[in-house]
Amino acid sequence: xxxxxxxxxxxxxxxxxxxxxxxxxxxxxxxxxxxxxxxxxxxxxxxxxxxxxxxxxxxxxxxxxxxxxxxxxxxxxxxxxxxxxxxxxxxxxxxxxxxxxxxxxxxxxxxxxxxxxxxxxxxxxxxxxxxxxxxxxxxxxxxxxxxxxxxxxxxxxxxxxxxxxxxxxxxxxxxxxxxxxxxxxxxxxxxxxxxxxxxxxxxxxxxxxxxxxxxxxxxxxxxxxxxxxxxxxxxxxxxxxxxxxxxxxxxxxxxxxxxxxxxxxxxxxxxxxxxxxxxxxxxxxxxxxxxxxxxxxxxxxxxxxxxxxxxxxxxxxxxxxxxxxxxxxxxxxxxxxxxxxxxxxxxxxxxxxxxxxxxxxxxxxxxxxxxxxxxxxxxxxxxxxxxxxxxxxxxxxxxxxxxxxxxxxxxx
Amino acid sequence: xxxxxxxxxxxxxxxxxxxxxxxxxxxxxxxxxxxxxxxxxxxxxxxxxxxxxxxxxxxxxxxxxxxxxxxxxxxxxxxxxxxxxxxxxxxx
Numbered sequence: 001x002x003x004x005x006x007x008x009x010x011x012x013x014x015x016x017x018x019x020x021x022x023x024x025x026x027x028x029x030x031x032x033x034x035x036x037x038x039x040x041x042x043x044x045x046x047x048x049x050x051x052x053x054x055x056x057x058x059x060x061x062x063x064x065x066x067x068x069x070x071x072x073x074x075x076x077x078x079x080x081x082x083x084x085x086x087x088x089x090x091x092x093x094x095x096x097x098x099x100x101x102x103x104x105x106x107x108x109x110x111x112x113x114x115x116x117x118x119x120x121x122x123x124x125x126x127x128x129x130x131x132x133x134x135x136x137x138x139x140x141x142x143x144x145x146x147x148x149x150x151x152x153x154x155x156x157x158x159x160x161x162x163x164x165x166x167x168x169x170x171x172x173x174x175x176x177x178x179x180x181x182x183x184x185x186x187x188x189x190x191x192x193x194x195x196x197x198x199x200x201x202x203x204x205x206x207x208x209x210x211x212x213x214x215x216x217x218x219x220x221x222x223x224x225x226x227x228x229x230x231x232x233x234x235x236x237x238x239x240x241x242x243x244x245x246x247x248x249x250x251x252x253x254x255x256x257x258x259x260x261x262x263x264x265x266x267x268x269x270x271x272x273x274x275x276x277x278x279x280x281x282x283x284x285x286x287x288x289x290x291x292x293x294x295x296x297x298x299x300x301x302x303x304x305x306x307x308x309x310x311x312x313x314x315x316x317x318x319x320x321x322x323x324x325x326x327x328x329x330x331x332x333x334x335x336x337x338x339x340x341x342x343x344x345x346x347x348x349x350x351x352x353x354x355x356x357x358x359x360x361x362x363x364x365x366x367x368x369x370x371x372x373x374x375x376x377x378x379x380x381x382x383x384x385x386x387x388x389x390x391x392x393x394x395x396x397x398x399x400x401x402x403x404x405x406x407x408x409x410x411x412x
Numbered sequence: 413x414x415x416x417x418x419x420x421x422x423x424x425x426x427x428x429x430x431x432x433x434x435x436x437x438x439x440x441x442x443x444x445x446x447x448x449x450x451x452x453x454x455x456x457x458x459x460x461x462x463x464x465x466x467x468x469x470x471x472x473x474x475x476x477x478x479x480x481x482x483x484x485x486x487x488x489x490x491x492x493x494x495x496x497x498x499x500x501x502x503x504x
């Protein structure tokens with residue numbers, strides 16, 4: 001049985017007190033805490049196996065290479081990719097989207113084309129397309145969001161014309177926790193001949209995700225939001241698409257050969273095989289080791305258990321927050337449409353005040369736009385406070401969170 | 413002495429927050445927070461105190477919410493520079 005109290009024992013940070021209160025960490029949509037298994041794996045790498053990967057013959061390099069390649073295997077298995085060729089390691093979700101924008105978009109999108117994104121995207125799934133549209137002249141269109149924060153599928157269908165070459169959609173909103181039906185969106189997009197990029201930053205860490213089942217063309221996510229270290233993330237791409245794409249960055253590791261012609265004085269370059277073609281330079285080997293440990297940790301817990309626990313916390317928190325008269329919670333009433341992220345505001349306070357007040361109770365939440373300004377504008381809210389849950393959070397913590405909010409309500 | 417350099421003795425970080433409110437959030441250095449709070453309470457007008465934990469202050473055109481944890485929110489400040497100028501007046 002899933003026991004968050006047992007899980008917490010693996011996380012050294014929860015021994016800390018903040019402002020004389022036991023730490024309550026509700027900023028998991030921004031980044032997760034790290035279990036000692038991840039910390040130890042990374043420490044062990046540097047203490048015992050540190051070397052650069054690939055193309056060396058010594059023992060340490062071989063060990064580092066095996067660990068690094070194993071990380072790709074684990075990541076591929078975790079999301080149901082067919083092979084490691086389909087899992088490219090990047091710095092995180094943002095870099096993965098930029099990789100697709102520049103490697104695929106720059107060469108495939110034309111002036112008359114369109115890229116369809118949704119109004120609930122994180123800036124990282126908006127800005128690269130807006131930047132590229134200024135270079136290539138294509139149009140970026142925004143599928144609408146309903147007042148409850150759910151995606152307006154009719155708006156998306158209406159905008160999904162044959163001109164659309166790529167649909168970019170988040171699996172789970174980082175503001176409202178709304179879960180999008182990306183499988184249906186992928187089917188609709190493919191019927192119109194468009195590719196689909198799914199931002200899995202808020203889904204892969206929290207629920208079972210299978211790329212073959214979703215039939216998405218790209219899926220991107222970050223290691224640090226799923227117990228792993230910062231600086232490592234994954235771009236999944238269908239092999240046939242990645243094979244046709246040109247590299248994102250040039251350098252060592254991503255080439256097979258750089259042959260200099262002594263007569264023409266030019267280099268002829270051939271690319272390395274997948275996924276290394278997209279991994280120029282020395283990669284984040286230790287980060288990959290940490291990511292492997294994080295994936296193993298989550299697999300051992302069971303992703304079905306992870307999402308069930310978070311949804312149960314979300315339902316419990318919503319139920320309790322409803323009784324607070326000065327608190328306005330955003331997102332759909334139907335809890336089946338959302339997961340463990342709750343945006344809210346307290347009447348008479350701005351979101352930063354709420355976050356600072358909760359900080360004095362040792363409760364860490366986020367405030368502001370959460371890198372999703374267009375969604376806030378659409379919902380007509382100046383900013384929001386956001387509580388987001390993970391495997392180590394408990395109902396007891398939610399009780400303390402709600403009690404703190406009640407005290408704040410009464411004090412102001 | 414450069415005023416910005418002396419401000420550094422009190423301030424760990426100044427951040428322009430996102431959100432329509434355009435707040436600027438100041439984190440005081442832990443070891444100097446009590447001194448900074450004391451100086452601000454003396455020089456700015458205290459509009460309201462909540463249990464000695466939060467102080468709503470006004471100084472010139474700015475509304476400031478000061479927390480005894482060593483943080484302050486400057487409401488509707490134009491930018492970070494304006495807040496630095498005000499902080500220099502209040503703390504130095």
